[in-house]
Amino acid sequence: MAHIGIIGGGISGLTVAWQLHQLGHRVDLYEASERIGGAIRTTISPDGWMAEWGPNTIIESSGRIKKLVRSLDLDHHKIYPGPLAKKRYIVRNGEMVAVPSSLYGIITTPMLSAWAKCHLLAEPFRARNQTLDSETVADFVRRRVGDEFLKWPIDALVGGIYAGDPERLSVRHAFPRLALLEEQHGSLILGQLKGGVRRPPGSDEIPRNKADIFSFDKGLQLLPDTLAQKLGESVHTSLAAERLEQTPDKTRWQIHFSDSRVSSAELDAVIYAGTADGLTGIRMPDKLTELLYPVAEIPHPPVTTLTLGFRREQIAHSLDGFGVLIPGTEGFPILGTLFTSSLFPGRAPDEKHAAVTCFFGGTRQPQIAKMVEGQQIHLALQSLEKLLGLRGSPLYAHRICWPRAIPQYELDFGRFIRLMDQAEQDYPGLYLAGNYRTGISVGDTINAAMDLAVRVHTEIQASKSKRTHT
Numbered sequence: 001m002a003h004i005g006i007i008g009g010g011i012s013g014l015t016v017a018w019q020l021h022q023l024g025h026r027v028d029l030y031e032a033s034e035r036i037g038g039a040i041r042t043t044i045s046p047d048g049w050m051a052e053w054g055p056n057t058i059i060e061s062s063g064r065i066k067k068l069v070r071s072l073d074l075d076h077h078k079i080y081p082g083p084l085a086k087k088r089y090i091v092r093n094g095e096m097v098a099v100p101s102s103l104y105g106i107i108t109t110p111m112l113s114a115w116a117k118c119h120l121l122a123e124p125f126r127a128r129n130q131t132l133d134s135e136t137v138a139d140f141v142r143r144r145v146g147d148e149f150l151k152w153p154i155d156a157l158v159g160g161i162y163a164g165d166p167e168r169l170s171v172r173h174a175f176p177r178l179a180l181l182e183e184q185h186g187s188l189i190l191g192q193l194k195g196g197v198r199r200p201p202g203s204d205e206i207p208r209n210k211a212d213i214f215s216f217d218k219g220l221q222l223l224p225d226t227l228a229q230k231l232g233e234s235v236h237t238s239l240a241a242e243r244l245e246q247t248p249d250k251t252r253w254q255i256h257f258s259d260s261r262v263s264s265a266e267l268d269a270v271i272y273a274g275t276a277d278g279l280t281g282i283r284m285p286d287k288l289t290e291l292l293y294p295v296a297e298i299p300h301p302p303v304t305t306l307t308l309g310f311r312r313e314q315i316a317h318s319l320d321g322f323g324v325l326i327p328g329t330e331g332f333p334i335l336g337t338l339f340t341s342s343l344f345p346g347r348a349p350d351e352k353h354a355a356v357t358c359f360f361g362g363t364r365q366p367q368i369a370k371m372v373e374g375q376q377i378h379l380a381l382q383s384l385e386k387l388l389g390l391r392g393s394p395l396y397a398h399r400i401c402w403p404r405a406i407p408q409y410e411l412d413f414g415r416f417i418r419l420m421d422q423a424e425q426d427y428p429g430l431y432l433a434g435n436y437r438t439g440i441s442v443g444d445t446i447n448a449a450m451d452l453a454v455r456v457h458t459e460i461q462a463s464k465s466k467r468t469h470t
């Protein structure tokens with residue numbers, strides 16, 4: 001059994017800690033703030049409105065995610081959206097249009113012009129690009145399926161997932177499966193028809209188009225809360241890591257803390273699962289500083305989430321869907337809106353009420369994310385009036401601004417990956433986990449954290465057996 005320190009109590013840190021605990025190691029997790037969960041946080045008002053501060057859903061993109069939820073005895077709290085919420089809208093020419101989910105749907109949709117549809121049908125005949133590593137999402141989409149696709153569905157989708165700009169994101173890093181579809185099949189359409197990206201043997205990955213999304217009856221915070229509860233006294237909050245050093249014989253690590261009353265911890269391995277900018281708040285050996293401080297340069301635009309509650313009769317639209325995403329070219333002040341109470345039960349007090357969640361800011365309009373609440377509510381109401389036929393004022397509002405919301409995997413993201421790989425190689429026993437490295441969705445961070453736990457366990461076993469044989 002090894003003693004492993006984990007810095008950061010978001011979903012990455014908690015998952016890796018729980019997995020290592022289950023593999024028989026002693027773990028201690030240190031979280032700088034007074035609460036665990038990082039970006040995952042749920043508020044329930046006394047009159048029955050539920051608002052998520054960060055993510056609203058998790059995509060069940062692997063068997064590992066199912067295994068994690070089961071290991072925490074949370075299966076009976078898991079909830080999936082009803083069939084109505086399968087419908088997704090985007091805005092075209094100021095109107096909400098359902099996103100087609102079949103080939104027939106694509107042919108008949110008013111979301112795309114006849115020219116864009118013909119251009120799409122020719123996609124399998126277009127040549128591959130040999131330089132995907134230096135291609136933006138926008139260039140990739142323009143090259144394969146045309147400008148109209150980029151301007152409407154893809155721009156809306158990139159705003160919804162990354163709050164980002166397709167002209168800046170790297171296709172290789174931000175949408176690796178798209179890049180692999182072209183590499184493996186030469187075409188996105190043929191690749192999809194042939195079953196998508198090839199999975200390595202033994203992989204438990206569930207293809208995105210077949211993966212369900214879920215939450216919990218009490219909101220997503222149930223997941224970090226339960227992880228922390230199971231980890232018990234191994235979780236230490238209000239304790240920021242301030243200094244990291246190796247022992248003189250370089251076999252172990254020491255973490256020193258912000259609270260001088262807490263003595264430093266000596267550990268067999270340290271996993272940094274904090275935020276990218278949190279790295280610069282930790283003093284570390286000079287060479288390690290050179291490798292890791294630049295990681296804080298990964299852009300993280302601000303995003304504000306605003307959950308609003310209404311009487312059902314105030315909204316003319318049937319809210320029959322997951323929500324609506326808005327391309328930049330449509331000129332709205334919001335990135336999109338989730339139909340929160342259509343997605344899951346328990347988000348509004350009862351069926352006579354409805355809740356929606358609007359997202360502001362991102363790379364597209366960072367200044368709007370920073371406006372005061374009154375201005376944002378005004379902008380949201382204007383947009384919802386146009387899109388959903390909303391009338392009147394909200395009965396409930398919950399707003400939170402994330403000044404550094406989501407890491408952007410832009411064209412130079414490969415540089416940051418190389419620095420992090422080098423740091424782990426030069427400093428054995430130090431590992432890096434989190435949304436700044438292995439994917440931004442909760443699903444991606446859970447998958448990566450579970451994989452990292454297995455890697456740490458295997459490396460500790462190997463170095464132990466090497467020491468016994470020498």
Ligand SMILES: Cc1cc2nc3c(=O)[nH]c(=O)nc-3n(C[C@H](O)[C@H](O)[C@H](O)COP(=O)(O)OP(=O)(O)OC[C@H]3O[C@@H](n4cnc5c(N)ncnc54)[C@H](O)[C@@H]3O)c2cc1C
Pocket residue numbers: 007008009010011012013030031032033036037038039040053054055056057058059239240241242273274275278279281282303305402405406433434435436439440441442443445
């Ligand atoms: C507004 C918003 C909406 C989102 N929507 C979705 C969605 O619908 N679906 C989805 O899948 N994903 C969504 N995401 C993304 C997802 O929530 C995050 O990528 C994921 O939760 C990140 O988890 P993490 O553990 O890697 O990092 P974080 O949650 O950022 O946790 C890092 C933790 O480390 C701590 N820390 C930092 N430095 C130190 C230090 N020196 N010492 C100790 N602790 C430290 C921080 O306090 C923090 O608690 C959303 C994110 C945001 C902001």
